[in-house]
Amino acid sequence: MSEDEKIRIAVLASGSGTNLEAIARAAESGEIPVEIVLVISDNPDAYALVRAKNHGIPTTCFLLTDFENRGAFDRAIAEALSAAGVELVVLAGYMKLVGGEILSRFKNRIMNIHPALLPSFPGTHAVRDALEYGVKVSGVTVHFVDEGLDTGPIILQEAVPVYEDDDEESLHQRIHEVEYRLYPLAIKLFAQGRLRIEGRKVRIVQDANNMR
């Protein structure tokens, strides 16, 4: 994979950043044709920032309290993404709804990963909600981001079994293992120009050159 075929991505993360870690490793090994040019967090204590630094990736932290309002906060993030020449925005455990200027500037170029099979169990406690509901199967969803909460067109999904003795941690760990494979794959498909959004559906095309 030559350097100039790589697309420039940014990862937005608020927490531990294990998905960031998986994506960074996939990028470094050449498994996915991307360069992570920026990691942004809204939480100065996010371990994701440490991971980014360990991989030599530039980081920026934006605190909502430093801004007059949410619109100004989103505008600042959108500016940083544009200034870094970002082509795809990857949300990986980013705990804020992405809206306003970010959404309008990067329409159809923002992805999120969710630890359940959407449209079941949207929101921040998906793993706990699925367990409490008593489902036998949960899973992972990678989707494009729209103005709703976990409502955008679905790119990839994979089921994960729920076992009787699972607690939130054990189920989330099993879900994580799938996430670390599925998110790099979805990013790779995007980078290869193989994702077509058609209304609510995302079609994965075989040969991008024939479809352009």
Ligand code: GRF
């Ligand atoms: C993941 O389970 C992801 O699906 C959800 O938040 C979690 C982030 O984990 N959106 P990490 O910060 O990547 O470890």
